[in-house]
Amino acid sequence: MTNKVNDIFDSFTSKTIFKDKQLLQSNYTPEVIPHREKEIEQIAGILAPSLRLERPSNLFIYGKTGTGKTLCVKYVENELIKRALKQNIELSILYVNCKLNKVADTEYRIVAELLRKLNEKVAATGLPTQDLYRRFTEIIDKKKQLVIIILDEIDQAVKKMGDDFLYHFTRIGSDLSKAQVSIIGISNDLLFLDNLDPRVKSSLSEEEISFHPYNAAQLQDILKERSKKAFKENIVQTGVIEKCAAYAARNHGDARKALELLRIAGELVERDSKKELDFEYIDKANNKIEKDKILDVISNAPKHFQLVLSSIISLTKKNKEAIFTTDVYDIYLNLCSKTRLEKLTQRRIGDIISEFDLQGIISFKVISRGRHGRTREIKLSLPTHLIGKVEGILFESLGI
DNA sequence: GTCAATTCACATGAAAGAGACCACGGTCTAGTG
DNA sequence: CTAGACCGTGGTCTCTTTCATGTGAATTGACGA
Numbered sequence: 001m002t003n004k005v006n007d008i009f010d011s012f013t014s015k016t017i018f019k020d021k022q023l024l025q026s027n028y029t030p031e032v033i034p035h036r037e038k039e040i041e042q043i044a045g046i047l048a049p050s051l052r053l054e055r056p057s058n059l060f061i062y063g064k065t066g067t068g069k070t071l072c073v074k075y076v077e078n079e080l081i082k083r084a085l086k087q088n089i090e091l092s093i094l095y096v097n098c099k100l101n102k103v104a105d106t107e108y109r110i111v112a113e114l115l116r117k118l119n120e121k122v123a124a125t126g127l128p129t130q131d132l133y134r135r136f137t138e139i140i141d142k143k144k145q146l147v148i149i150i151l152d153e154i155d156q157a158v159k160k161m162g163d164d165f166l167y168h169f170t171r172i173g174s175d176l177s178k179a180q181v182s183i184i185g186i187s188n189d190l191l192f193l194d195n196l197d198p199r200v201k202s203s204l205s206e207e208e209i210s211f212h213p214y215n216a217a218q219l220q221d222i223l224k225e226r227s228k229k230a231f232k233e234n235i236v237q238t239g240v241i242e243k244c245a246a247y248a249a250r251n252h253g254d255a256r257k258a259l260e261l262l263r264i265a266g267e268l269v270e271r272d273s274k275k276e277l278d279f280e281y282i283d284k285a286n287n288k289i290e291k292d293k294i295l296d297v298i299s300n301a302p303k304h305f306q307l308v309l310s311s312i313i314s315l316t317k318k319n320k321e322a323i324f325t326t327d328v329y330d331i332y333l334n335l336c337s338k339t340r341l342e343k344l345t346q347r348r349i350g351d352i353i354s355e356f357d358l359q360g361i362i363s364f365k366v367i368s369r370g371r372h373g374r375t376r377e378i379k380l381s382l383p384t385h386l387i388g389k390v391e392g393i394l395f396e397s398l399g400i
Numbered sequence: 401g402t403c404a405a406t407t408c409a410c411a412t413g414a415a416a417g418a419g420a421c422c423a424c425g426g427t428c429t430a431g432t433g
Numbered sequence: 434c435t436a437g438a439c440c441g442t443g444g445t446c447t448c449t450t451t452c453a454t455g456t457g458a459a460t461t462g463a464c465g466a
Contacts (some may be wrong), residue, residue: 108445125445172422194403302448325410348449365410370459373409
């Protein structure tokens with residue numbers, strides 16, 4: 001028995017096709033960031049005054065996902081910190097991702113997260129938000145120093161709770177006597193600034209930088225660079241990088257996605273205990289990513305979400321030419337009484353349907369049927385080969 | 401036949417409630433010297 | 434006398450409900466040709 005296990009471990013360690021898988025992980029910060037030299041210079045230029053303990057302008061960065069925004073900022077951050085240490089400059093940089101669910105997606109949590117970065121213990125809830133602000137300003141104002149706050153995915157936070165909190169942030173500086181604060185906002189949403197309160201907008205975007213998507217050629221460079229170090233020799237076949245880049249380029253030049261694709265493909269090759277990564281594996285990886293994402297979302301969804309989805313699936317299977325909100329709600333009510341669950345209002349079900357749409361599990365368009373009112377026309381957008389699996393999950397969790 | 405008004409059946413927004421979780425400060429209680 | 438248990442108050446957070454307002458084309462009905 002133990003021998004067998006050891007064999008498995010042996011073959012796992014010896015047969016690996018990876019040299020260093022880390023390089024394909026999304027949290028990896030490479031030494032060199034190809035095709036972003038100009039942006040890095042810009043960021044560095046804007047933040048440079050901090051090395052003389054002068055407050056740099058607030059900076060606003062926007063660009064689609066996977067265009068290297070966070071990467072570039074972190075890169076400059078690291079260099080800046082190194083330099084500050086060498087020159088003995090009181091500079092701290094606090095990075096908060098406003099999206100990472102449950103960590104920092106409310107005003108309270110963002111400030112709490114900032115405090116934690118300063119090695120403060122903060123309760124998960126229970127304190128007035130204003131208290132946290134006060135504690136934060138007190139702590140950083142203890143000494144003469146410069147604090148740079150980086151708010152990543154700031155658009156998500158604003159979408160969720162409005163732009164009030166940004167106003168609070170931009171005003172932190174005015175309560176300080178010794179320390180100084182500047183803010184870097186990073187957004188995936190290109191139109192984000194337009195919808196902001198003008199006061200916030202002008203103070204947040206003293207400087208702006210936009211990141212353009214990578215094109216296919218640039219993506220290839222990035223992938224080549226990384227795969228050279230991540231995989232052992234002669235693993236990656238010709239055409240793989242090109243295909244991977246093409247996939248991602250279609251996806252508004254998302255480099256993160258491209259790297260993920262390559263990594264998953266590699267893992268699949270390993271699982272098949274093959275030695276060559278050819279371009280068919282890119283397709284397989286793409287399917288796997290989609291599938292895993294969808295199944296994960298569905299199996300972790302609350303019961304009522306699952307009931308709604310179950311209703312939509314059963315309507316789809318009945319081959320009705322169009323599914324409307326009421327149809328879904330009727331079946332949902334039925335399922336509720338079958339499963340003895342408290343039923344939710346139609347208003348709420350409407351929101352749940354919207355959320356499914358956002359996740360790409362269904363799609364709908366609002367149509368007006370004239371005299372017969374307005375409603376949503378709902379379509380299931382799960383790939384057909386997944387429907388069975390999804391039904392399995394739903395059955396397991398709901399027992400219907 | 402034409403055109404504006406009407407109407408339906410929801411969508412969409414805003415506000416507020418319910419219940420879980422949590423911190424903090426004050427009060428009570430049991431153990432200790 | 435003191436540490437720890439316990440309680441009440443007041444805060445956040447998520448999921449919902451309630452109430453209010455918005456919406457776009459089929460339908461209606463008045464009008465004129």
